[in-house]
Amino acid sequence: MDLGTLIAAILTLFIFSFLYKDNPFYKFAEYLLVGISVGYFIVISIKTTVVPKLIFPVFREGDLLCLIPGILGFFMFLRFFPKLAWLSRISMALIIGAGAGVSIPAMMQAQIFAQMKASMGSYASINNIIVALAVITTLSYFFFSREHKGALGTSAKIGVFFMMLFFGATFGYTVMSRVTLLIGRAQFLLGDFLGIIK
Amino acid sequence: MECIPPVAGCSIHWMHSKTFFLDKQVLFPTLVSNLSRRMNLKGKIRSLISLLVFFVSFSSTALAAEEVRWFDPQKTGLLIGIFITIVLVFGFILYGKKKGSLKIRSIPGLEAMDEAVGRATEMGKPILFSSGLGKMERVATMASMNILGSVAEKIAEYNTPLIIPNYDPMVTTVAQEVVKESFSKAGHPESFKQENIYFVTQSQFGYVAAVDGIMLREKPATNLFLGTFEAESLILAETGNSIGALQIAGTDSTIQLSFFIVACDYTLIGEEFFAASGYLTKDPLVLGSIKGQDFLKLIIGILIIAGGIFSTLGYNFLINFLGK
Incomplete structure (x- = not known):
């Protein structure tokens, strides 16, 4: 057994100790994970963003346009100075505005239009009728302008039924995949670490 | 106009008669310096025209080189869809502003928000808010920050501690701004504690481990998980x-x-989550947009039924209209 396996096994057991209650071993593993991950992501950000997208273009290629995002990024650090902290709002406004502008049409295409197309199948098939019924009744549940009474209430109830079917199915499916992860950890502890199973 | 861009410059056939060779690295500064130099009006006009030609030719070269298409016919349906959405949302916002208040149906999860804040106050324990793993450009994170604004206002009134561990540094900054503004609105800017809204890590399970630890040590009376969540949802x-x-x-x-x-007492399902900020603030601007979206849902429902009927009859124009 190499040192890496030993450390991984000990840390796995430290994390599992949380199932009993909060304890110093769990705290150690938690702080280690948080600290290492923050350090790792800082290095990754510098290597994949700051150096190739700011330092190299500006200083090697003389592309001064890249200074603009650099300055906007620098504004974020001005939050440490209360008098200049307002400048960081410019960077935030750009990210939120551009993010909304890019994501809203993409979501409309990928989620609304794709769903509409999938629900417009020929009614000659019972499956297509069920799909269309499920989509329309589920949509009616998310109709906020009126209380769920009368026909809208009935439709919304049918919509809830369809949603619960979906939630039940995804719950079962995801629990199965999580059990697979647990089996993987158990195999690691019993096989690689203790050598009880092969 | 025909453009063939070589590596260092571009050869431009302008109006099929004249051919210029433009090196963008040299020509642009020369034209600009000509304009600023002391020369007669005729010379300045010439330089200005040259500059215009440069811009037109350079942009057309860029277009030809990168094959930029300004309009994608496949996305006509999307354009119309967005246009209808904008018209409906703006229309209802104006209507809401004129009318003063718009009503939407009750949402149980949101009605419990007062109870959640009150409970924490009575128990003298903090409230934990998590926006999950979403970055600031995600719609769910934006909705989460909207809800945080109105919840923080209530929290400020009761002077209850609010803890917000964050996955993303940008979300941390926005959350700090939102809470600070809400505390000021509520008339308690002195109660705002920036140190309670902090960045944890961008590692998914590192974040979960930290938030779990915070929950066990701080023992919050109320947990608000509003935002983008992935595999960590059940653990939290x-x-x-x-x-x-x-x-x-x-x-x-x-x-x-x-x-x-x-695992939770109340869950905001799907769009209830997006409607939450309007419901909590009663802001005609947000309520108007919810009403607009309701009518959009009505149109979508009608189109789905119509599309199904047309498909049954063998006409697929509605499906094709929605794009690839």
């Missing part, structure tokens, strides 16, 4: 459940909703 909600916290969750991730429904 189960830990919160084990400490007896009242939990309200909301996300746009349909798969994670099932876990929140199981």
Whole structure:
């Protein structure tokens, strides 16, 4: 057994100790994970963003346009100075505005239009009728302008039924995949670490 | 106009008669310096025209080189859809502003928000708010920050501690701004504690481990999980459940909703989460947009039925209209 396996096994057991209650071993593993991950992501950000997208273009290629995002990024650090902290709002406004502008049409295409197309199948098939019924009744549940009474209430109830079917199915499916992860950890502890199973 | 861009410059056939050779690295500064130099009006006009030609030719070269298309016919349906959405939303916002108030149906998860804040105040324990793993450009994170604004206002009134551990540094900054503004609005700017809104890590399970630890040590009376959640949703909600916290969750991730429904007291399903900020603030601007979206849903429902009928009859123009 190499040192890496030993450390991984000990840390796995430290994390599992949380199932009993909060304890110093769990705290150690938690702080280690948080600290290492923050350090790792800082290095990754510098290597994949700051150096190739700011330092190299500006200083090697003389592309001064890249200074603009650099300055906007620098504004974020001005939050440490209360008098200049307002400048960081410019960077935030750009990210939120551009993010909304890019994501809203993409979501409309990928989620609304794709769903509409999938629900417009020929009614000659019972499956297509069920799909269309499920989509329309589920949509009616998310109709906020009126209380769920009368026909809208009935439709919304049918919509809830369809949603619960979906939630039940995804719950079962995801629990199965999580059990697979647990089996993987158990195999690691019993096989690689203790050598009880092969 | 025909453009063939070589590596260092571009050869431009202008009006089929004249051919210029433009090196963008040299020509642009020369033209600009000509304009600023002392020369007669005729010379300046010439330089200005040259500059215009440069811009037209350079942009057309860029277009030809990168084959930029300004309009994609495949996305006509999307354009019309967005246009209808804008018209409906703006129309209802104007209507809401004129009318003063718009009503929307009650949402149980949001009605419990007052109870959640009150409970924490009575118990003298903090409230934990998590926007999950979403970055600031995600719609769910934006909705989460909207809800945080109105919840923080209530929290400020009761002077209850609010803890917000964040996954993303940008979300941390926005959350600090939002809470600070809400505390000022509520008339308690002195109660705002920036150190309670902090960045944890961008590692998914590192974040979960930290938030779980915070829950066990700080023992919040209320947990609000509103935002983008992935595999960590059940771990967070189960830990919160084990400490007896009242939990309200909301996300746009349909798969994670099932876990929140199981482990939380109230769950905002799908669009309830997006409607939440309007419901809490009663702001005609947000309520108007919710009403507009309701009518959009009505149109979508009608189109689905019509599309199905046309498909049955063998006409697929409606499906094709929606693009690839």
